[in-house]
Amino acid sequence: MKALFHRDQTSVKAVDGISFEIADGERVGFLGPNGAGKTTTLKVLAGLLYPSEGKVAVDGFLPQKREDDFLKQITLVMGQKQQLLWDLPPSETFELNRAIYDVPSAQFKQTVDELTELLELGDLVQKPTRQLSLGERMKCEIAAALIHRPKVLFLDEPTIGLDVSMQATLRAFIKGYNERHRATLILTSHYMDDVAALCPRVIVIDKGTLSYDGALDELVRRVRPEKRVVLRLERPVEATALSAFGKVVTHEAAQVVLQVENGAVNETIARALAELPVKDLTVENAPLEEVMSEVFSHGKDARAESA
Amino acid sequence: MSVRNTLRAFPTLLRVGFSEAVAYRAEMLIWVLATTMPLVMLALWSAVAREAPIGRFGQSEFTAYFLADFIVRQLTGSWASWQLSFEVRTGTLSMRLLRPIHPLMAYAAEQMAALPMRILVALPVAAIGLWLVGAKHLPHSLGMWALWLLAMVGAWLITFLANVAIGSLALYMESSLKVMDAWVALFFVFSGYLIPVELFPSGLRAVTNWLPFRYQIGFGVELLTSGYATAADTLPFFLRQWMWVAILGGLTVLIWRRGLRRFGAYGG
Numbered sequence: 001m002k003a004l005f006h007r008d009q010t011s012v013k014a015v016d017g018i019s020f021e022i023a024d025g026e027r028v029g030f031l032g033p034n035g036a037g038k039t040t041t042l043k044v045l046a047g048l049l050y051p052s053e054g055k056v057a058v059d060g061f062l063p064q065k066r067e068d069d070f071l072k073q074i075t076l077v078m079g080q081k082q083q084l085l086w087d088l089p090p091s092e093t094f095e096l097n098r099a100i101y102d103v104p105s106a107q108f109k110q111t112v113d114e115l116t117e118l119l120e121l122g123d124l125v126q127k128p129t130r131q132l133s134l135g136e137r138m139k140c141e142i143a144a145a146l147i148h149r150p151k152v153l154f155l156d157e158p159t160i161g162l163d164v165s166m167q168a169t170l171r172a173f174i175k176g177y178n179e180r181h182r183a184t185l186i187l188t189s190h191y192m193d194d195v196a197a198l199c200p201r202v203i204v205i206d207k208g209t210l211s212y213d214g215a216l217d218e219l220v221r222r223v224r225p226e227k228r229v230v231l232r233l234e235r236p237v238e239a240t241a242l243s244a245f246g247k248v249v250t251h252e253a254a255q256v257v258l259q260v261e262n263g264a265v266n267e268t269i270a271r272a273l274a275e276l277p278v279k280d281l282t283v284e285n286a287p288l289e290e291v292m293s294e295v296f297s298h299g300k301d302a303r304a305e306s307a
Numbered sequence: 308m309s310v311r312n313t314l315r316a317f318p319t320l321l322r323v324g325f326s327e328a329v330a331y332r333a334e335m336l337i338w339v340l341a342t343t344m345p346l347v348m349l350a351l352w353s354a355v356a357r358e359a360p361i362g363r364f365g366q367s368e369f370t371a372y373f374l375a376d377f378i379v380r381q382l383t384g385s386w387a388s389w390q391l392s393f394e395v396r397t398g399t400l401s402m403r404l405l406r407p408i409h410p411l412m413a414y415a416a417e418q419m420a421a422l423p424m425r426i427l428v429a430l431p432v433a434a435i436g437l438w439l440v441g442a443k444h445l446p447h448s449l450g451m452w453a454l455w456l457l458a459m460v461g462a463w464l465i466t467f468l469a470n471v472a473i474g475s476l477a478l479y480m481e482s483s484l485k486v487m488d489a490w491v492a493l494f495f496v497f498s499g500y501l502i503p504v505e506l507f508p509s510g511l512r513a514v515t516n517w518l519p520f521r522y523q524i525g526f527g528v529e530l531l532t533s534g535y536a537t538a539a540d541t542l543p544f545f546l547r548q549w550m551w552v553a554i555l556g557g558l559t560v561l562i563w564r565r566g567l568r569r570f571g572a573y574g575g
Contacts, residue, residue: 048401050568068309068407076405083402085323087330092323099319100408102312128330 018210020203024151027178027185029199029216033296037208038188039156045186046076046154059152072101075150079160082141084129090140091125094147101148108147115143118173135166142170146177153177155187159194171197192288204295212295223294224286227265229258234277245272254279259286313412320413324420332424339428342380348501349373362506368532371444372503374436375531379524380500381429382422383462387414388487391474396482400570411471411563418467444532454541455530461548462527465519468555475559478566493518499525505534519555522548 018041022028030038043049044056047063047070056063061070084093098108115121119139129137142158155174159167175198178185189195195202195216202219204212212219229246233254242248245268246258260268265283272278328335352369355361364372391414394400403410446452473490476483495501498520504512515521526544528534535541 043401046405048404048570066404068312071405071407074405076401078401081399081402085327088323088326092326096319096323097406099316100406102315102407 018203018205018208020210020213022184022186024184025178025182026201027175027199028187029195029202030186030188030205031195031202031292031295032188032205036205036296038205040208041205042076042154042156042186042188046074047071048076072148073150074152074154075145075148076154077142077145077156077158079138079157082129082137083144084137084141086129089126089128090121090132090144093129093140093144094125097144097147103148107149111147111149112143115146118176119143119169135162138162138166138170142173149181150183151181152184153186155185155189157189158187159189159191167191167194174198192292196288206296219295220285220288220291223291225262226259226286227262228284228286229260229265229268229272230282230284231256231258231272231276231278232280234279237276241276245276313408316408317412317416320408320416321420324417325423327417328421328424335421335424335428338384339381342377342384344501345373345376345380348376364503364506367440368444371436371440371532372528374432374439375528376500376524377432378429378436379459379462379527379531381425381432382459383466383523383527384421384425385418385463385466385470387418387467387470388474388483390414391471392477392483392487395474395477395570404567404570411559414471415467446530446533450538451530451533451535454538454545455527458522458527458530458541458545458548461545461552462523464552465548465555466523468552468559469519469523472555472559472562475562475566478562478569494520494523497521498523499528503528505529516544516547519551522551 018037030041032038040049044051045058045063047058047066050064058070059073061067061073063070084090085096094108094112097103098105103111116125119142121139121143124132124136124140125143129140132140138158145153153174158174159170162170171194174185174187177183185198187194187198200215202212202214202216203210204219226247228249233256236253237256239248239251242251242256242258246260246264249257249259251257258268269281269283272281349370352361352364352373353366356364356366356369360368391400394403400410403413406413446455469490470487473483473487476486497504497515497518504515504521504525507515522544526548530541
């Protein structure tokens with residue numbers, strides 16, 4: 001129990017038997033299908049929901065008490081909720097947060113300058129929020145959420161609905177913030193790219209229980225140990241000629257994707273080079289999306305495995 | 308939220324709230340149009356009083372009463388109930404709960420921040436009133452003016468607290484707006500907003516004296532139009548007004564605290 005409340009740990013034992021600890025400065029992704037309990041867990045951690053049983057401690061605080069000192073340490077960004085005042089420029093929300101979080105003027109100015117530069121906010125912050133595009137607004141939302149330099153960031157689908165380049169911008173920024181301020185990051189996202197780019201560690205929540213907690217690479221290796229060998233051929237080849245090399249995942253004209261046991265990759269490549277008109281080839285992991293859908297469809301097996 | 312932090316943050320909350328009120332000025336003007344009922348009642352009661360005064364109310368008294376009525380409503384209005392109900396249902400209340408300031412203080416600041424805009428609306432009406440009936444109905448002494456101000460603070464508090472208490476019911480039920488509708492209906496009848504309470508039959512007036520509504524509007528209007536001869540006459544009314552402030556304050560805290568435990572933080 002003492003370890004649970006240790007100052008340097010962000011520790012949780014949540015309602016549905018979910019139990020984990022997150023250290024200072026870690027970046028962790030919550031994965032799970034819709035309705036699995038990711039957001040609920042996040043809301044319990046942020047202090048919005050009262051857990052009916054179990055213990056939760058974040059940075060030594062009981063979140064649901066929502067003490068000022070706790071609230072000043074954390075921030076919650078929800079892709080589908082906003083704190084920016086709709087009809088005023090974001091700069092007004094920044095100012096409001098400065099007052100509410102009691103941020104010293106000099107630090108406030110420095111933070112705003114830094115956020116403006118890194119998020120390329122420019123004169124966006126002077127336009128009424130309602131006139132901003134979704135991507136612009138999300139950048140300003142994140143800026144508003146960081147005015148008080150929180151140590152723990154809860155991000156719930158922060159890139160939802162954004163285009164690919166804006167997603168990349170936000171990811172890079174969030175990662176940078178974590179590195180500069182040693183802030184702890186807990187993220188939920190449906191975009192596997194977010195998770196792959198940001199979170200070395202993932203926690204898989206399925207139907208309210210924890211089914212995996214560990215490194216993302218390890219999860220991929222465990223669920224899909226096979227590699228993908230992508231062959232680009234000089235001319236189309238009959239499907240029957242390919243199946244001898246491994247499981248054919250896709251086969252279209254002159255491009256073939258084979259699924260091959262990890263240990264058999266070298267041998268397969270050697271044979272393919274010898275027997276097929278190979279122009280070019282690459283070896284890849286299975287796409288993360290596919291791995292996850294496998295994890296979720298076999299939730300029970302995975303649970304049994306990790307137990 | 309410590310009191311010191313709240314006090315320190317309050318000026319900024321008021322300033323930003325004022326900017327918001329300015330941004331919503333068009334909406335506010337429409338709301339003002341919806342509060343012109345006293346002016347309609349003024350025309351109506353003036354017509355009735357043309358032949359002979361009713362009680363102490365002649366045409367000039369009615370004019371003073373209903374213009375003061377309009378002004379008091381402008382200065383004590385609150386929309387927190389609708390806002391709270393909306394924020395609970397959509398889950399936006401989450402954002403407020405995560406800030407280190409009590410949400411009820413933030414609501415209070417937002418409602419107060421609208422006051423300058425409302426005073427701007429009330430001033431021309433006050434000017435027209437002075438031009439029509441002169442200053443003879445206004446409080447005769449500085450003391451009575453001070454009592455009027457105190458009554459206005461009480462009126463604002465009752466209206467705000469009732470709004471928050473009823474709005475917080477949204478934490479227990481699907482929507483608390485129906486409850487607010489019922490409150491508003493009672494308010495229209497018993498507050499003196501449409502009919503001066505002095506003109507009620509005595510039995511009904513006795514009941515009204517113990518209800519909160521008169522202290523939202525009628526009491527302030529009566530003080531502004533010299534409805535009380537001496538400060539001592541106002542005492543029983545002040546006691547009841549502040550009794551209601553205390554009751555609604557306690558009720559609000561209770562409903563809010565218990566309700567928050569049930570808050571689902573929907574959406575997101």
